[in-house]
Amino acid sequence: MFFWTSPTFDPAKDIPDLSGKVIFVTGGNTGLGKQYILEVCRHHPAQVWLAARNVEKAREAVAEIQDQVPDAPIEILEIDLSSLASVKKAALEFEQRCDRLDILMLNAGIIMAPLGKTQDGYEVHFGTNYVGHALLTKLLLPTIEKTIANQESPDARILAVSSSGYQVAPKQGIIFESVKTTCAEFWNMTRYGQSKLALMLWIRQLSKLHPNIKCASIHPGVVDTELGIPRGVELSYMQIFMRWASLNLLRYVSVEEGVKGQLWATATNDLQSGEYYIPVGRVETLKAEWRDEALSNKLWDWTEEELKPYSA
Template identity: 40%
Template sequence: MPLLGFLNPLDNVHKFDPDKDVPDLAGKVIIVTGGNSGCGKETVLQLAKHNPGCIYLAARSPAKYDDAMKDISAAAPNANVRFLKMDLSSLASVKQAADQVIADSDRVDILVNNAGIMAHPHGLSKDGFEIQFATNHMGHALFTRLLLPLMRRTASQPGSDVRIVNVSSAAAHLMTTGPGIYFEKLKTPMEAHNPGVIYGQSKLANVLHASELAKRYPDILSTSVHPGRVETNLTNVMFDANGINGRFQRVFDSLAGALTVQQGALTQIWAATWKRTEVKNGAYYVPVGKENPGSKRSRDVELAKKLWEWTETELAAKGY
């Protein structure tokens, strides 16, 4: 065990095992963003084993989908896993993806907002938002909003169990000073701020978004999760830059260790499938399925409301 392994714990309080504990998913329509690699791919792979009606694997290109399907098809050869083209940094691409789902499906049961970028170099999205906030929050917020009518219709059907899982990060806890969300800077590259802090801001938004979804749409079970520090390609940009964030992460990994992808995906799979009566709407969970109070900022109901209203206003201004 790593010297400081307690800093990246895997406390499987429910003894959750996807092979044994994920129920039959017959007829369910599932969407996983960023399903082509890392925890997203593992989530698709594990859910595909349990007879879903359809899983949409959202990725930016057919090549990424094809590569992921090599392992997914080997694990679940009969699963219906469809490619959904989506670039979360582009609102137009998000709208096209949502339109495809709505045209093809009469229900959506599980939405796992998994995709994201981490400590990315400063920049703006095509729509003029800070690039990490655009990808990690704005894209998912629009995608979720566009699918909500279909998800709510699904939730109104007898025996339904509709869920939204926002994959956040413990980096959300970095936002302990300042406003938490720098609303006045979200349409700038935020070059005066460390990319790691900007990442934390976007991950805080994921938690706040889930809690506000739970409040506004209680018929849908909405949660946010921290997967743990997981060995995926999410940190590649940070390591390649070899700046202070990358060096810190290497030291942390050497002392605390990193979870495998199989371990890192457990909490989001748990949140998507565990007994509904034992999952709290609006809650934040850490590995594996363990409720955590999060930070003071993540529990700020006024900040969650402000983020929701700001997001809605900005999306409307862009024509969505």
């Protein structure tokens, strides 16, 4: 699952003109998100919203991008996906400042975080990678729908950066009884895998309920972004081994290569809504036990109930 042929997608030639498009990117101040913004800004979008927790790092990222694309039309938006109050505040600010949204790129994520919970009581990977993004999407959907309604040839997209790490989620899929604990009984990567599986299942269900929006999950490959390990965290022996394995056993790619899957999904006319893609632009089918409609429906209903206090 880790060894792919060289991608043929060329961002310089294969991304169409993005004039008039508004793009929203979470985690755009570093890694894949920053590279994604750089590449799309070369193709003249109307606006790109860089949403990130660290505003100072976001400003540094914008300056570096504008060194290469001087007229890059980037707006910075502060958001902490581990806080649903912060997510709601960011969505409201966006609505006040912009009345259009063509592409929502759910790029931000954490991995190998120490045991903990978000401000709202969710296991830290699940709350940050999944619940925060689900609320953000729910709050921005009216703007996306309005954008579609005002287009002669509507083409709105919601794209989520996923991971092959979903395969180390619990065999049952989502252990709902655990997601409001630290999930201490799980291996660190299992906690991460559960969050990524949830995001993938939710994206698939979103595509069914909103067939006028193209929705997909994108695995970028094993990318040289420090594996998302939080700064200042002392790594366990297992985490050190995982880092060594990623560098020495897997095909490790640069952010310039890794971002091509996200850019392909942004540009292609062949995107199949609801699918999970591996590099570059290849559909991969989830395991049978995770294609169970009952699990997707249960996750969707659970999520809707969880988000009610913030989405009224």
